[in-house]
Amino acid sequence: MTRQPTEKELVRDFWNEASCGERLYLDGASTQDYARQSERRYELEPYIIPFADFESTRGLRVLEIGVGLGADHQRFAESGAMLTGIDLTERAISHVRRRLGLVGLTSELRTADAEALPFADSTFDRVYSWGVLHHTPDTPKAFTEVLRVLKPGGRASIMVYHTWSIVGYMLWIRYGLLRLRPWTSLREIYDKYLESPGTKTYTAREAHVLMRGFESVQISTVLTHGDLLTSEAGQRHRGALLSIARAVWPRWLIRALLPGHGLFMLIQGRKPRA
Numbered sequence: 280m281t282r283q284p285t286e287k288e289l290v291r292d293f294w295n296e297a298s299c300g301e302r303l304y305l306d307g308a309s310t311q312d313y314a315r316q317s318e319r320r321y322e323l324e325p326y327i328i329p330f331a332d333f334e335s336t337r338g339l340r341v342l343e344i345g346v347g348l349g350a351d352h353q354r355f356a357e358s359g360a361m362l363t364g365i366d367l368t369e370r371a372i373s374h375v376r377r378r379l380g381l382v383g384l385t386s387e388l389r390t391a392d393a394e395a396l397p398f399a400d401s402t403f404d405r406v407y408s409w410g411v412l413h414h415t416p417d418t419p420k421a422f423t424e425v426l427r428v429l430k431p432g433g434r435a436s437i438m439v440y441h442t443w444s445i446v447g448y449m450l451w452i453r454y455g456l457l458r459l460r461p462w463t464s465l466r467e468i469y470d471k472y473l474e475s476p477g478t479k480t481y482t483a484r485e486a487h488v489l490m491r492g493f494e495s496v497q498i499s500t501v502l503t504h505g506d507l508l509t510s511e512a513g514q515r516h517r518g519a520l521l522s523i524a525r526a527v528w529p530r531w532l533i534r535a536l537l538p539g540h541g542l543f544m545l546i547q548g549r550k551p552r553a
């Protein structure tokens with residue numbers, strides 16, 4: 280009997296096919312290719328820069344969970360952080376190792392599991408993760424690991440997907456309503472159709488539960504280029520219907536009436552000192 284892959288193996292295999300944004304924004308693997316990818320990333324998602332607070336990390340021990348193509352990782356390295364990065368996929372680690380090597384920067388990079396971080400307690404001043412922990416099967420365990428490896432007083436900055444988002448509503452229309460399955464829940468829609476298998480989303484209340492044990496917790500949401508259809512929708516979604524929607528999308532109305540219905544939920548908190 281053929282062994283069925285585990286949920287985590289399915290996630291790893293999905294992202295090993297292409298790191299996040301690779302098919303959309305990376306043409307090659309030169310210094311110029313990576314620079315263009317960074318430029319596009321921060322053009323589409325400018326809120327990353329104040330959220331990550333790269334410039335404040337000089338001399339600090341920083342862990343990034345899920346390095347992807349490495350744009351943020353490079354910014355941390357350029358800012359003088361003592362940097363460590365992990366990813367579930369060797370593809371991402373290879374990209375980031377090459378990227379940093381091209382510009383003479385370094386980081387301790389390794390493949391590792393966010394649910395079982397290979398670091399001692401109280402190792403890092405900062406832990407950063409952008410759009411990653413909602414993909415791992417046991418997201419609460421990953422948040423517990425973040426708290427464990429932070430030093431007392433250390434800060435976590437984590438983005439996970441928000442349940443009540445325009446992206447979710449669009450996907451529900453396409454894969455629920457138009458398939459005559461209006462009872463399909465948003466949870467099921469995200470699980471099957473957003474990105475890798477098993478992708479999860481959270482409400483603000485659920486995010487506070489994930490951050491149990493942290494203090495000074497701050498949670499906000501942002502309308503993304505996916506919600507506003509100002510970019511390619513993602514690695515899984517194409518088609519004429521999407522192109523038509525992009526042309527007629529009422530962005531001004533969404534910004535005015537639904538500002539809190541963005542896909543990205545930005546979470547920050549500190550590990551207590553005592």
